[in-house]
Amino acid sequence: MGNLILKRLLLAVPSLIGVVIVTFLLTRALPGDPAAYFAGPAATAEAVEEIRVKLGLDQPLIVQFVRYIGDLSHGDLGSSLTTGQPVAAEIKRRLPASAELTLLGLLVSMAIAVPLGILAATQPGSLIDHACRVVTTAGVSLPVFFTGLILIYVFYYKLGWAPAPLGRLDIFFSPPPQVTGFYLIDSLIAGNGALFVASLKQLILPALTLGIFSLAPIARMTRASMLAVLSSDFVRSARASGLSSFTVVVTYAFRNAMLPVITTLGMVFSFLLGANVLVEKVFAWPGIGSFAVEALIASDFAPVQGFVLTMAIMYVALNLIIDILYGLIDPRMRLEA
Amino acid sequence: MSVAPALLVQNLSVEFRTRSGVVKALESVSFTVAKGETLAIVGESGSGKSVTAYAVMGILDPAGHVTGGTAMLGGLDLLSASNAAMSEVRGREIAMIFQNPRAALNPIRSVGRQIADVLIRHGNVPRKEAPERAVEMLRAVGIPDPSRRAKAYPFEMSGGMCQRVMIAIAIAAKPSMLIADEPTTGLDVTTQAVIMDLISELSSGTGMATIFITHDLALAAQRADRIAVMHAGHVIECAATRELFERPRHPYTAELIAATPDRAANLDELASIPGALPDLRRTDLPPCRYSERCPRKMTECDQPLPRSPAVAAHMVACWNPLR
Numbered sequence: 143m144g145n146l147i148l149k150r151l152l153l154a155v156p157s158l159i160g161v162v163i164v165t166f167l168l169t170r171a172l173p174g175d176p177a178a179y180f181a182g183p184a185a186t187a188e189a190v191e192e193i194r195v196k197l198g199l200d201q202p203l204i205v206q207f208v209r210y211i212g213d214l215s216h217g218d219l220g221s222s223l224t225t226g227q228p229v230a231a232e233i234k235r236r237l238p239a240s241a242e243l244t245l246l247g248l249l250v251s252m253a254i255a256v257p258l259g260i261l262a263a264t265q266p267g268s269l270i271d272h273a274c275r276v277v278t279t280a281g282v283s284l285p286v287f288f289t290g291l292i293l294i295y296v297f298y299y300k301l302g303w304a305p306a307p308l309g310r311l312d313i314f315f316s317p318p319p320q321v322t323g324f325y326l327i328d329s330l331i332a333g334n335g336a337l338f339v340a341s342l343k344q345l346i347l348p349a350l351t352l353g354i355f356s357l358a359p360i361a362r363m364t365r366a367s368m369l370a371v372l373s374s375d376f377v378r379s380a381r382a383s384g385l386s387s388f389t390v391v392v393t394y395a396f397r398n399a400m401l402p403v404i405t406t407l408g409m410v411f412s413f414l415l416g417a418n419v420l421v422e423k424v425f426a427w428p429g430i431g432s433f434a435v436e437a438l439i440a441s442d443f444a445p446v447q448g449f450v451l452t453m454a455i456m457y458v459a460l461n462l463i464i465d466i467l468y469g470l471i472d473p474r475m476r477l478e479a
Numbered sequence: 480m481s482v483a484p485a486l487l488v489q490n491l492s493v494e495f496r497t498r499s500g501v502v503k504a505l506e507s508v509s510f511t512v513a514k515g516e517t518l519a520i521v522g523e524s525g526s527g528k529s530v531t532a533y534a535v536m537g538i539l540d541p542a543g544h545v546t547g548g549t550a551m552l553g554g555l556d557l558l559s560a561s562n563a564a565m566s567e568v569r570g571r572e573i574a575m576i577f578q579n580p581r582a583a584l585n586p587i588r589s590v591g592r593q594i595a596d597v598l599i600r601h602g603n604v605p606r607k608e609a610p611e612r613a614v615e616m617l618r619a620v621g622i623p624d625p626s627r628r629a630k631a632y633p634f635e636m637s638g639g640m641c642q643r644v645m646i647a648i649a650i651a652a653k654p655s656m657l658i659a660d661e662p663t664t665g666l667d668v669t670t671q672a673v674i675m676d677l678i679s680e681l682s683s684g685t686g687m688a689t690i691f692i693t694h695d696l697a698l699a700a701q702r703a704d705r706i707a708v709m710h711a712g713h714v715i716e717c718a719a720t721r722e723l724f725e726r727p728r729h730p731y732t733a734e735l736i737a738a739t740p741d742r743a744a745n746l747d748e749l750a751s752i753p754g755a756l757p758d759l760r761r762t763d764l765p766p767c768r769y770s771e772r773c774p775r776k777m778t779e780c781d782q783p784l785p786r787s788p789a790v791a792a793h794m795v796a797c798w799n800p801l802r
C-alpha cells in the first residue's frame with residue numbers, strides 16, 4: 143500500500159510541473175494589460191510604463207518565469223495587484239470555505255445518488271428505476287447557476303425557509319476559532335450548537351445546488367455498474383449457495399459495484415471544482431472560486447495562477463485518495479503496486 | 480429403482496421472454512436422481528443443461544420463467560416454493576458448482592471468508608468459529624497449506640484451486656444433492672481428473688446425489704451411473720450408462736456415441752451430426768425438435784412425442800427408436 147502511494151505521488155510530479163508551465167503561459171496570454179488596469183483609467187502612458195517595469199512585465203518571458211519559479215519554491219504565489227495582499231495567504235484563508243462546500247455537495251449527491259442507483263438496478267422497470275432515469279436526465283440538463291437561482295427563489299424568497307444567500311454565516315454570528323477551517327466541524331469542536339446550525343443553514347442551498355449538479359453521473363454509474371455486477375457469475379453462485387439476499391446485494395454485489403463508481407468520483411469532483419466557481423458567485427460564498435473570478439476579470443494574474451495551481455494540487459490529492467480507497471477495496475490493485 | 484429419489488423432476492418447462500421473442504428453452508424435462516447416484520446430463524451447447532440446473536436451483540435470470548412442472552427434493556417442490564423457503568434450501572440441501580470457477584468466486588473477498596459466509600448462513604457455526612472451520616473445509620478439499628490459502632483471493636489461485644474452493648463452499652452445509660455444471664471445463668486434463676475424483680469421493684462418502692452436467696459423453700461414461708441426453712430443451716433419452724452405450728435407442732444418442740472420440744477407432748470414423756439445434760424462438764417448432772435433423776423421420780413424428788415416466792429404466796422420446 144505504501145508503495146502504491148509513493149508511486150502515485152511520483153507520477154503526479156510531471157503533471158504538476160506541466161500545470162505550473164501552462165498556467166504561467168496562459169495567464170501571460172490573457173487579454174488585457176495588468177499594468178494599464180493597475181494604473182487606472184486616468185494614467186498617462188509614462189505612468190503605465192513605470193508600473194510595467196515595477197512589476198517586471200518588461201522583462202522577457204523566460205526571466206519572468208525563472209523569477210516565478212524562484213518565488214514558488216518559497217511558497218510565494220505573488221501578490222494581488224488589486225488588493226496588494228499576498229495570494230498564498232488569501233488562498234489559505236478562502237480554501238476551507240470552498241472545500242467545505244464542495245465536499246458537502248459531493249456528500250449530498252452521493253447520499254442520494256448511490257441508494258437511488260442501487261434501488262434502480264435491483265428493481266429494473268419499477269417506479270424507482272424510472273425516477274432514477276428522470277433525475278439523471280434532469281441533473282444533466284440543468285445549468286448549475288440556474289439550479290442555484292431556482293433554489294434561492296423558492297426556499298429563500300418564496301418560502302423563507304433558507305437564510306439570505308450571503309456567505310458562510312449570518313452577520314449576527316462570528317466564525318468559530320479556526321481548527322480545520324470547516325465551520326461545521328470547528329463549531330462542534332467549540333461546542334457551539336447554535337453556530338453549527340447557523341452555518342449548516344447557510345451551507346444547505348449551495349451544497350444542494352452542487353449535489354444536484356453531480357447527482358446524474360454518480361446515479362447513472364451506480365445503476366450501470368450494479369446491473370453488471372448483479373448479472374455476473376459470482377453473484378449467481380452466491381445466490382446458489384443460499385446467502386441471504388441482503389448479503390448478496392450488499393456484501394457481494396455492492397462492494398464490487400462501487401469500484402467503477404469510485405473511479406467516476408474523480409471525474410465528478412473535477413466537474414464540481416468548475417461548478418463551484420459559479421455557485422460561489424451566486425451565493426456570495428467567500429471561497430477561492432469567487433476570488434479567482436474577480437481576479438480574472440481584473441487581469442490580475444498572480445491570484446489566477448495561484449488558483450489554478452491550488453486546483454491542480456487538490457485534483458492530484460483527490461485522485462491519490464481515490465487510488466488509496468480503491469486499493470483498500472480491491473486486493474488486485476494492492477498487488478499491482 | 481429401489482432407492483428413494485433425492486430429486487425428481489417432472490415435466491419442467493422454462494421459457495425466456497426476450498425482446499426478440501419467447502425462447503422455449505425447456506419443454507417437459509423429466510429425470511430422477513437417486514440418493515448416492517451420479518446422473519450425467521449431456522448435450523451440445525445450447526441444449527438447456529444449465530437452464531435445467533438454474534431452474535431447479537431457482538436462480539434463473541429475471542427473463543426466465545418456469546411455465547410448468549415440479550422438482551421434488553424430499554417433500555418440497557423447488558419450483559413452487561416461496562423465496563424464503565428456497566433460500567433456506569439452496570446451499571443447505573441442494574448446492575451447485577459452476578464452470579469457470581474463478582469468475583464464480585467474489586473477486587474482492589478472501590476465499591476463507593467466502594466459505595465462512597456460507598458456514599455462518601447454513602452450518603449453525605458461530606461467527607467466531609467460522610474462519611477456523613473454513614480452513615478445515617479447505618483442507619477437506621485437498622488444498623495444501625489451508626490456513627495461508629484461506630487469506631488468498633481468487634485471482635491469486637489457479638483455476639483448479641478455485642474449483643476446489645467452490646466445492647468447499649458447495650459442500651459446506653453437507654447438502655444431499657450437488658449439481659456440477661461443467662465443473663472441469665477450462666481446466667487442464669490432470670486437474671480435471673483430480674476434481675472429478677474429489678467430487679465422487681465426497682459423494683460416495685456422504686451418500687450425496689450428484690448431477691454432473693457436461694457436453695463430453697466420454698467423460699460422462701467414466702463418471703456417471705446414469706446418463707440423460709438433452710437436445711434443444713428436451714430430454715430425449717435417459718438410461719443407465721452401460722445400457723445407453725450398448726443399446727442407444729434415440730437416433731441422436733446413437734449419433735453422439737458415434738461422434739465420441741474415445742469410441743471411434745480413428746478420426747475417419749468420427750462422424751459429425753448433420754444440422755444444428757433449431758432456433759428455440761420459432762413458433763412452429765415440431766413436437767420432436769430433432770425431427771428436422773433426423774435420418775429416421777416418419778410421418779408419426781409430427782404427432783406429440785410419446786410420454787414415458789421419469790422413473791422408467793430406459794426412457795426414450797421417439798416414435799421410431801432404434802431396436
Ligand SMILES: Nc1ncnc2c1ncn2[C@@H]1O[C@H](COP(=O)(O)OP(=O)(O)OP(=O)(O)O)[C@@H](O)[C@H]1O
Pocket residue numbers: 495497502504522523524525526527528529530531540542543694759
Ligand atoms: N437469459 C437468457 N435469455 C434468453 N435465452 C436464454 C437465456 N439463458 C439461456 N437461454 C437459452 O436457453 C437455451 C439453453 O441454454 P443453456 O445455457 O442451458 O445451454 P447449455 O446446454 O448449458 O449450453 P452450454 O454447454 O453452452 O453451457 C439456449 O438456447 C439459450 O439461448
Ligand SMILES: [Mg+2]
Pocket residue numbers: 528529530660
Ligand atoms: Mg451451460
